[in-house]
Amino acid sequence: MNPRLLLVTSSLALSVLIGIVLSLSRGPNQSAATAQGASAGAKPRIGLSLDTLKEERWQKDRDRFVAAAEKLGAEVLVQSANSDDTRQIQDVESLISNAVDVLVIVPHDGAAMARGVAAAKKAGIPVISYDRLITGADLDLYLSFDNIKVGELQARYLVDALPNKKGKIIRIYGSKTDNNAKLFKEGQDRILDPLIKSGDIQVVFEDWALDWKTENAKKIVNAAITAHGKDIQGVLASNDGTAGGAVQALLEEGLAGQVLVTGQDGELAACQRIMRGTQTMTVYKPLHLLADTAAAMAVKMAKREVVVANGTVDNGFESVPSVLSDIIAVDKTNMMDTIVKDGFHSAESLQ
Numbered sequence: 001m002n003p004r005l006l007l008v009t010s011s012l013a014l015s016v017l018i019g020i021v022l023s024l025s026r027g028p029n030q031s032a033a034t035a036q037g038a039s040a041g042a043k044p045r046i047g048l049s050l051d052t053l054k055e056e057r058w059q060k061d062r063d064r065f066v067a068a069a070e071k072l073g074a075e076v077l078v079q080s081a082n083s084d085d086t087r088q089i090q091d092v093e094s095l096i097s098n099a100v101d102v103l104v105i106v107p108h109d110g111a112a113m114a115r116g117v118a119a120a121k122k123a124g125i126p127v128i129s130y131d132r133l134i135t136g137a138d139l140d141l142y143l144s145f146d147n148i149k150v151g152e153l154q155a156r157y158l159v160d161a162l163p164n165k166k167g168k169i170i171r172i173y174g175s176k177t178d179n180n181a182k183l184f185k186e187g188q189d190r191i192l193d194p195l196i197k198s199g200d201i202q203v204v205f206e207d208w209a210l211d212w213k214t215e216n217a218k219k220i221v222n223a224a225i226t227a228h229g230k231d232i233q234g235v236l237a238s239n240d241g242t243a244g245g246a247v248q249a250l251l252e253e254g255l256a257g258q259v260l261v262t263g264q265d266g267e268l269a270a271c272q273r274i275m276r277g278t279q280t281m282t283v284y285k286p287l288h289l290l291a292d293t294a295a296a297m298a299v300k301m302a303k304r305e306v307v308v309a310n311g312t313v314d315n316g317f318e319s320v321p322s323v324l325s326d327i328i329a330v331d332k333t334n335m336m337d338t339i340v341k342d343g344f345h346s347a348e349s350l351q
Contacts, residue, residue, distance in 0.1 A: 044074040044102070044302035046295075047095030047125075049088060049116070051108035051132070053080040055212070055241055057265045058106070061131070061291050065104070068295035074302065083211045085112045085177075092116035096123050101302035104128045104294060108211075109177035110135045114317075126301045130294055133179045135316045140301065142313055142322040143294050145285050147180045151187020151238075153329045154262040157281050158234050159191060159201065161260050167233030170224045171206035172217050172246060174238045181208070184238045184264075192236075204228040209242045217245030225253055234260040240270035240282055247278045266330065266339050268349060274332055275350050281331040284338050290325055297323075 046069055053059055066076045077095055081088035088108050095103060096119060103120050107113035110133050117137035120127050126140040133142055159165050171188070174181030195201040205224030209216040221235060230253060237243040243263035250256040256278040263270050264283035273279035297307045309321035330338050340347050 044299050045098070045100045046074050046076045046298045046302060047092070047098070047100035047103045048076055048078045049091045049095060049103065049105045050078065050080045051088065051106050052083045052211075054082070055265075056267045056269070057240075057287070061106075061287055064288050064291035065295050068292045069299060072295065072299045074295075074299050081108055083108050085109050088113065089116050093119060096120055096125060100125060102126050102128065102298050104130050104298050105134060106130045107132050107134050110179040110315075112177075113137070128294060128298055128301070129315075129320070131180070131290065133313060133315050133320075135179055137315065137317055139315060139318070139320045141297060141307060141309065142315070142320045143290060143297070144180075144322070144324060145290070145327050146324050147183035148187040148190075150264055150283050150285075150327055151184035151189075152191055153187075153283050153327065154184070154236060154238070154264065154281075155188040155191035157329050157331075158236055158260055158262050159195060161280060162201075162233055165195070166200045168202045168204050168228075168231060169234040169236055170221055170232060170246070171203055172220050172235065172237045172242045173206070173208045174242065175210060175212050176208050178212070181212075181238060188236060188238075204232065209238075209245070212239060212241050214241050214245040214248070217242035218249045219245075221246045221249035222252075225249065230255060232259055234262075236262050239263055240265045240267040240279075243270060243279050243282075244273070247273055251278070266344055268345055271330075271335060271339060271345055271350050274330075274335065277332075281329055284328050284330045284344070286325060286342065286344075288342070288344070293323060293325075 050058055062078060069076045077098055077100060079091035081091055085108055103125055105113060113134045114137035117127050117134055121138055129139050129142045131144045173185050192201055207220045235246040237246050240263040243261050246261050247256055250259055260280045262281055263279055266282050266284040270279055270282050300307050309323050311322050312319035313322040328338055339345050
C-alpha cells in the first residue's frame with residue numbers, strides 16, 4: 001500500500017483528521033477488471049470473512065454490514081470460520097476465487113491471517129481489517145474502536161466501584177489469538193498496575209479464555225474460587241461472553257450480585273444481567289456505526305474511490321490507515337440513555 005496524503009474530511013471522527021487516498025496498485029497476477037475494481041454500473045462484490053458467528057455481537061455486525069452494503073448497491077459474500085484458522089484462510093481463498101472487489105476480514109488469529117492478506121494483495125484485492133487488527137500484513141484500512149481505552153474503562157470502573165478502591169479480583173483475559181485481547185489487557189494494566197504494586201488491588205487468579213468461550217471463563221472463575229475461596233470482590237472480564245461465564249460460576253457459589261463483574265459489547269444477555277444486578281457494567285461500542293462505516297468504505301474501495309482515515313495504527317508491518325470510534329461505559333444508571341436510546345436494544349427486551 002502506497003498512501004497519498006490529501007486534505008479531506010472524515011465523516012466519523014471529531015479528532016484531528018488525516019486524509020488518506022489508498023493507491024491500489026495492480027498485482028502481478030490480477031486481471032484488468034480486478035485492477036480497476038467494480039466497473040461503472042456493475043454491482044460491487046464484497047467478501048466478508050468472519051472468525052465466528054456463535055456470539056450475538058458478530059451476528060449483529062454481519063446483519064448490519066450486509067444491510068448497509070446492499071443498500072449501497074453491493075453484493076456481500078459471507079463466510080464464517082468457526083474459530084478455525086485453517087478454515088478461515090480457506091474462506092479467504094474462496095472469496096478471492098469468487099472475484100470479490102474488496103475483502104473485509106474479522107480474523108480469528110491476527111498474525112495467522114497475514115497469509116490471507118498476502119493472497120488477496122497478490123490478486124490485487126484491497127483488504128479491510130474489521131474490529132480486530134491483522135498483524136504483520138500490508139493492510140489497506142483498519143476499522144475498530146480504541147481498544148486500549150476499552151480496557152482502561154473496564155478497569156477504572158471496577159476500581160472506582162470497589163469499597164475504598166481496594167479488593168481481591170479475578171482477571172479473565174480474552175483469546176490469546178486475538179490482538180484486541182492484548183490491547184484490552186494493556187489498557188487494564190495501565191489502571192491496575194500502580195494499585196497492584198501498592199497492595200490495594202490483589203489479583204488472586206488470572207488466565208486467558210480460549211476463543212473467548214463462556215465455558216472457559218466459567219472454568220477460570222471456578223478454579224479461582226477452588227484455590228482461593230469466596231473472598232473475591234470483583235471479576236475483570238474482558239467481554240460480555242466471558243462475563244457470562246463468570247456470572248454462571250458465581251451463581252453456583254451463591255455470589256452473583258455480590259461480586260462486581262465487567263464486560264464489553266453491550267450484548268442483550270449482558271444488559272439483562274446488568275439490569276438484574278448480576279453483571280455490573282459493559283462497554284458499549286456503537287457497532288451500527290462501525291458496520292455502516294465499514295460497508296461504506298468497502299463499497300468505495302471496491303470502486304477504487306477515495307476513502308478517509310482519522311489516524312494510523314502500527315500492525316508490526318506498517319502504519320495502517322485507521323478509523324477508530326468512541327466508546328462508553330454503561331451500567332444500570334445510563335442504560336436507557338445509551339444502549340436503549342440508540343436502538344441497540346429495546347427497553348422491553350431488557351426486562
